[in-house]
Amino acid sequence: MKTVEEARRRWETLLGYGRNTHDLKQAVISGDSENPCENGLRSVCWKIFLLCDDLDRSKWIDRLTDTRSAYDSLKDHFLKYIKHPNDLQSTVDPLAEDEESPWQALRHDEATRAEIFQDVERCLQDNCFFREPSTKSMMLDILFVYSKLNPDLGYRQGMHELLAPILWVVERDAVTQSSKHIPVDTTDDESVMLQLLDANYIESDSFNLFCSVMQVARSFYEHTDNRPVNGEAEMAPIVARSEFIHNELLMVADHELAIHLNTIEILPQIFLTRWIRLLFGREFSFDDTLLIWDLLFANGLRATLIDHICVAMLLRIRWQLLEVDYSSALTLLLRYPALNDHGPQTLVHDGLYLSRI
Incomplete structure (x- = not known):
């Protein structure tokens, strides 16, 4: 206090x-x-x-x-x-x-x-x-x-x-x-x-x-309890969102990176579920998370901005991802590298830019 x-x-x-x-x-x-x-x-x-x-x-x-x-x-x-x-x-x-x-x-x-x-x-x-x-x-x-x-x-x-x-x-x-x-x-x-x-x-x-x-975050935690229709289970909202980020947003922003992640069989929900549900709280230090949340809240917390921040985070480490296989890529995505040269706020600014183009 x-x-x-x-x-x-x-x-x-x-x-x-x-x-x-x-x-x-x-x-x-x-x-x-x-x-x-x-x-x-x-x-x-x-x-x-x-x-x-x-x-x-x-x-x-x-x-x-x-x-x-x-x-x-x-x-x-x-x-x-x-x-x-x-x-x-x-x-x-x-x-x-x-x-x-x-x-x-x-x-x-x-x-x-x-x-x-x-x-x-x-x-x-x-x-x-x-x-x-x-x-x-x-x-x-x-x-x-x-x-x-x-x-x-x-x-x-x-x-x-x-x-x-x-x-x-x-x-x-x-x-x-x-x-x-x-x-x-x-x-x-x-x-x-x-x-x-x-x-x-x-x-x-x-x-x-x-x-x-x-x-805003409610939809990130929703589960589907509906029975399978025609033998196919309904996709959980967080999985659908993860696939949208990869198949639509990333595919437009960086086609090469999206194809590479597909080729090495990285499922987007494996890492995006945590990024999204916790508003990036596990990917950065506690203090850096607060800085990111400052900007998220000031911009009017909305799911579309969170989606584009995820894309910005992928673009920030694209060169490392393009050079590695499944195991190393997954390590990068689940242990996001430290932002040594730029503050965490820059990822939000990048996300804002991507959301406008």
């Missing part, structure tokens, strides 16, 4: 880039000056880009207040019996196999939470923040509430790795000064800052940012 003094300094730096959403976006996208997400308050930028994008600055707090209240209500509803199992009706037999029994629902919820917690336990354990019990508890509750809110999708492995950077960013910027106890000499700007960064809402703000990201 940050002290109020440090938050104030970074807030003033952030406002120096512009006092509205458009100016902040342009400052991040242009790359002509220092990144306001790094030098200002990254969590504020993300909240503005993902939650308040269409709103005038005067309405930011109203939007956040609504989303925070909504999460509190959802959590109370979905975790009621998880937190207070004694509140279940004593007249219902806990051992009954009735699918309509609230005890059956509770057992199903507990199984879901156990599955989520397995992934949370393994998440970014080299970072001490993610080893904290309080962090694990927040991640577990956020992912569980999301799964209950989206029963047709549920929880899928990998979602925890999308949530982790969001929670980390929100917690790093949070201040313990409650918005309910703002000093009398606080300016309107500082009042907005304190409410945006209120540590009481780390979990709810992280949930709402995660939900915003999942509006």
Whole structure:
């Protein structure tokens, strides 16, 4: 967390880039000056880009207040019996196999939470923040509430790795000064800052940012449960997207490379599934991933941009790929080489360029 003094300094730096959403976006996208997400308050930028994008600055707090209240209500509803199992009706037999029994629902919820917690336990354990019990508890509750809110999708492995950077960013910027106890000499700007960064809402703000990201990423995790038609199983959306990136986008951008990957029998979904589902989080360092996400969010997170970034990443290592066989190519694609001469942001800029031609 940050002290109020440090938050104030970074807030003033952030406002120096512009006092509205458009100016902040342009400052991040242009790359002509220092990144306001790094030098200002990254969590504020993300909240503005993902939650308040269409709103005038005067309405930011109203939007956040609504989303925070909504999460509190959802959590109370979905975790009621998880937190207070004694509140279940004593007249219902806990051992009954009735699918309509609230005890059956509770057992199903507990199984879901156990599955989520397995992934949370393994998440970014080299970072001490993610080893904290309080962090694990927040991640577990956020992912569980999301799964209950989206029963047709549920929880899928990998979602925890999308949530982790969001929670980390929100917690790093949070201040313990409650918005309910703002000093009398606080300016309107500082009042907005304190409410945006209120540590009481780390979990709810992280949930709402995660939900915003999942509006786009949801299709990356969808599975098809339909029975085969005419002997052929329906293709999973992520496989279809991977094939589109290879067979359509890459084939146009670099025909030679696309043909070579076909020749050595590299299936695009083998590496693109991870690239896409985790928004490149496994391919780059944690800090570089945050820089990439800054640009993704500032550009309005959209699947087409993610597709073209994948193509840009392939083009960046085309010469290495053209010279190697299946095994070496797969190693390159699953252990993406470090970007020694260029920052990770350049891949997003390349993706933007490719999306326009």
